[in-house]
Amino acid sequence: MTETYDAIVLGAGAAGLFCAATAGQRGKRVLLLDHADQPGKKILISGGGRCNFTNMHTAPDRYLSSNAHFAKSALSRYTPADFLELVEAYGIAWHEKTLGQLFCDGSAKQIVAMLLEECAKGGVAVHCGDALGEIAHGDGLFRAAFGGRAASAPALVIATGGPSIPKMGATGAAYDLARQFGLKVVQPRPALVPLTLAGDEALFRDLSGVSTEVIARCGKAAFREAALFTHRGLSGPAILQISSYWQRGQTVTTQFLPDRAEGWLREAKRERPRTSLRKVLGEGLPERLVDVLCARLGLSGELGALSDKALAAAEATLARWPFVPDGSEGFAKAEVTAGGIDTGGLSSKTMEARKVPGLYVIGEAADVTGWLGGYNFQWAWASARAAGLAI
Structure with a gap:
């Protein structure tokens, strides 16, 4: 016997839970399905277990998509x-960290509990722990098989995310479904992910654990935050941010000591000629990093013994130190997936597929990727709300 609903939502992550709750509280009969053994598993590990649930500086220009304008409508209508x-309203205590990032004071479990309570208020049927079977479509209905049962509904929401963090059960199922229904897929790739170094740059891997504030640049994108050297290459917020814009073969530049004005080394030479270059750099950089930078620059000794030309060249190199990553740590370490189901085939107002009435795509499954720091959660809430109100 086939169970009947008004909507079937695939994926009990942030977007799926919020969409199901929104539609359910509008009186729709909603079935929420997930193959994981519990809902919200990625939410639980986010933000170090405290869930960076939004960012107060959310704006469309902080999202990557093949259609730069797509996210504007949903983001403006749910802020x-x-x-x-x-x-x-749920009494969840929160705090703001840097750059508008909001976190729970307590635990990410509070956000999952809130979303499940919102689903309960809407009478949503939540079913986890069974692999999804065949999804079919005909006569205006979508049919889903799961755990020896079957359900049908005139609306189907793809909220299964992308393949980032596969150990949490993430897969590329959203893209298979999209292609099944004739939707295009923008090539998925890891985003917000550590970058790896090889060859001559492998020397920097010896600095594993060293962190310093930089401005990381790639193309026109630039982020000022901490960079962290790892045993495989580069990580830290600045690098994770820039990784979303990086393509294989491109150079990432880092500006060390970003507060230093042009000519600062030459000025230091005039003021303290007997001070060593190593000591001057060490006033703003970790000791182990200074050792490597000095070795790479090929400069040592007192500032007074170095020519202005050599110091000017050192300044320029420190301001745009080039790294050419040989890759990234892949989907296993990526916080999100860039690319995804092409937004060209979706309504920016409702998230509905233009050529498949009743089919919706929300959250990370769509080709919309936010910056680090709560932006992707805000896209999940906004796109889910848009679809939940349209079903």
Whole structure:
């Protein structure tokens, strides 16, 4: 016997839970399915277990997509303040870290519990722990098989995310479904991911654990945050941010000592000619990093013994130190997936597929990828809300 619903939502992550709750509270009969043994597993590990649930500086230009304008509508209609109002209604204490990032004071479990309670208020049927079987479509209905059961509904929501963090059960199922229904897929790739170094640059891997503030650049993108050297290459917020813009073969430049004005080394030479280059660099950089940079620059000794030309060249190199990553740590370490189901085939107002009435794509499954720091959660809430109100 086939169970009947108004909507079937695939994926009980941030977007799926919020979409199901939104539609359910509008009186729709909703079935929420996930192959994982519990809902919200990625939410639980996010933000170090405290869930960076939104960012107060959310704006469309902080998202990557083949259609730069696609996210504008949903983001404008459901804002960080809107989600924060819900969080506060549940008495969840929160705090703002740097750059507008909002976290729970307690645990990410509070966000999952809130979303499940919102689903309960809407009478959503939540079913986890069974692999999804065949998805079929005909006569205006979508049919889904799961755990020896079957369900049908005039609306189907793809909220299964991307393949990042496969150990949490992530797969590329969204893309298979998209192709099944004739939707295009923008090549998925790891985003917000550590970059790897090889060859001559492998020397920097000896600095594993060393961190310093930099401005990381790739193309027109630039981020000022911490960079962290790892046993495989580069990580830290600045590098994770720039990784979303990086393509294989491109150079990533890092500006060490970003607060130093042009000519600072030559000025230091005039003021303290007997001070060593190593000591001057060490006033703003970790000791182990200074050793490597000095060796690479080929400069040592007192500033007074170095020519202005050599110091000017050192300044220029430190301001745009080039790294050519040989790759990334892949989907296993990527926080999100860039690319995904092509937004060209979706309505920016409702997230519905233009050529397949009743089919919706939300969250990370779509080709919309936010910056690090709560932006991807805000896209999940906003796109879920848009679809939940349209079903």
